[in-house]
Amino acid sequence: MAESIPAPLIIDTLKDTFREARAARTAEGWPASRHDFLGWILSVPDTHQKTVLAALDKEDSLRVITCATEDEAATMAAGLYMGGEPVMLMIQHAGLYASVNTLRGVAMDGKIPMFYMIGLLSREKDKDPKESRHSMVRFAEPLLDTFSVPHARLEGPNDVHLIPEYYRLSRQRKGPAVVLVGLETI
Amino acid sequence: MAIKPEEALKAIAAARGNAICVPTMTTSPAWREIAPDDLSVGCVGFMGGASAMGAGLALARPERRVIVFDGDGSLLMQLGSLATIAGARPRNLVHLLFKNGVYHTSGSQDIPGGLTVDFVTMARGAGYKSAMAITTLEEFKRKLPELLTAEGPIFVELHTSLADQTPMTARGGRSFPDQVEQLRSKLLAAR
16 A cells, blocks of 8 residues: 655655765766755645645755746756756646646657656555546556656655656656656655 | 847857857747857757746856847747746846747747737746847847846847748757757866
8 A cells, every 4th residue: 555755755865866966967077066955856836745845945955946837847957957957856747747748849859867756646545546536647657658758656655765766767868757756745 | 120030149149258048949040050059059849948948057057148049929838937937036047039929930920919918027027137128239239248247037028020040941950959968068068
């Protein structure tokens, strides 16, 4: 049975992920950034991950930019990547559906690493998403499969290792990679 | 008399210094002829994305100016980017809007509202540091040095005629992923 993940565990994992990304950035030869936070989180606020967003509000080591749309989040992420900055997106499944052309045109065709955390809002605890009565839950994984976007699901605290793994995967394959947040974070 | 887009682009090319430029749609073919360098990345294939992409570059590289060459039809596709950019406060971003009132590439159909849409008021209301309309090439050339040094985000609505070419009549140029890699490499090498 799926379990909710505490926000502090996700925040700590994101910090570790960005620390690793900054080390890789330094090894690549990028100069020190003119800021002292670890990385950028581009968010269109997701109800499913609201405890994480609330915790991020108090977190100085991660810079959150709230975007009006997921299209903007993806294109802004592309700009940050080109400029050598570690970045990720935090959105909801509805935002994935809304921004499919940008996912295709920027992350896929542009071969730009883009790591997403996508909340499966309204996903039933006792059901596989494929069996959800909500189309927005049911179609997220098939949509990612259609576009050959690698994805994994966070089904509990033991799965947070997937966050750095899929961040790295987005960098290795130069394209999008997604972790879906199975249940609402706590 | 409306500004000829190619003339505005030539003025920018002469004054830009080490600025990163982000053309989109009808400025793309002319820009690759006027400034065939690897400090530019064009946005074609995801119309509307230039403003936020430029903002991302500006946030990542605060030591450089970033100049977006947006279109009015393009900006309408991600109009919320005005508020997103104002909220993110990239101090080194210049957002130039080449306003011609039409979707030139698809056959010059009017954009919603045509030339009556007031993007300056929208940018100002969204919270840009400054926003203005410029209607002549002479005025643009006169203000360009200040636009390249003043605190941003700055929004400029340039009243332009149609470009000579569109991405459909002048295909070619480097692929988007090549531009991405070359810009990234150039920025890395310039450390």
